[in-house]
Amino acid sequence: xxxxxxxxxxxxxxxxxxxxxxxxxxxxxxxxxxxxxxxxxxxxxxxxxxxxxxxxxxxxxxxxxxxxxxxxxxxxxxxxxxxxxxxxxxxxxxxxxxxxxxxxxxxxxxx
Amino acid sequence: xxxxxxxxxxxxxxxxxxxxxxxxxxxxxxxxxxxxxxxxxxxxxxxxxxxxxxxxxxxxxxxxxxxxxxxxxxxxxxxxxxxxxxxxxxxxxxxxxxxxxxxxxxxxxxxxx
Numbered sequence: 475x476x477x478x479x480x481x482x483x484x485x486x487x488x489x490x491x492x493x494x495x496x497x498x499x500x501x502x503x504x505x506x507x508x509x510x511x512x513x514x515x516x517x518x519x520x521x522x523x524x525x526x527x528x529x530x531x532x533x534x535x536x537x538x539x540x541x542x543x544x545x546x547x548x549x550x551x552x553x554x555x556x557x558x559x560x561x562x563x564x565x566x567x568x569x570x571x572x573x574x575x576x577x578x579x580x581x582x583x584x585x
Numbered sequence: 586x587x588x589x590x591x592x593x594x595x596x597x598x599x600x601x602x603x604x605x606x607x608x609x610x611x612x613x614x615x616x617x618x619x620x621x622x623x624x625x626x627x628x629x630x631x632x633x634x635x636x637x638x639x640x641x642x643x644x645x646x647x648x649x650x651x652x653x654x655x656x657x658x659x660x661x662x663x664x665x666x667x668x669x670x671x672x673x674x675x676x677x678x679x680x681x682x683x684x685x686x687x688x689x690x691x692x693x694x695x696x697x698x
Contacts, residue, residue: 506686508686515674516691516692517676517689517690517691517692518628518676518687518689519689520686520687520688523686561627561628563686572630572633572641573618573687574630575620575627575628575630576627577626577627578627
């Protein structure tokens with residue numbers, strides 16, 4: 475089983491729609507969680523950290539479910555500019571706090 | 586604050602040549618990570634370094650690849666005797682401490698012809 479698993483998509487959604495991505499992780503001792511965004515042929519950029527109580531940043535909401543070992547990202551009122559690949563990132567323990575990236579979920583927002 | 590600086594942005598090498606990729610971490614960051622990304626694939630961890638130390642090189646191919654982060658100067662990822670399969674985007678990231686969110690450089694796109 476992969477340490478971090480994501481559905482690669484693509485998710486094709488109309489502008490204005492709400493879309494949600496899930497990501498599962500295998501190590502129950504994982505401590506920190508992040509969502510990154512990567513545009514085509516660009517570097518990944520930190521979108522938001524994910525806190526146990528859930529957190530919101532504008533149209534983006536991130537949640538953590540430790541019992542089921544998954545994190546989610548919800549995007550409301552999708553914009554064309556949201557089209558990108560969204561990477562789930564988990565800080566796993568193993569000698570040092572290693573950060574592991576998921577393969578990413580590709581989102582395409584359609585006019 | 587200049588961010589993570591990688592150079593060159595694009596590098597073309599013939600098969601059998603050496604490729605040297607450089608990464609200067611953000612100011613105040615002492616942890617450097619190298620990742621490789623093949624077209625349409627995810628980021629693959631290669632190596633994690635701190636100043637003068639390799640912490641984890643479990644993602645590095647056993648041959649031809651090496652990395653260093655000297656006391657002075659940038660981190661270097663070195664690929665000897667490149668082959669076509671080495672063509673990829675190589676990203677460097679840095680963080681202020683272990684496990685923090687990373688800041689990535691813009692990457693070096695290596696093409697082996």
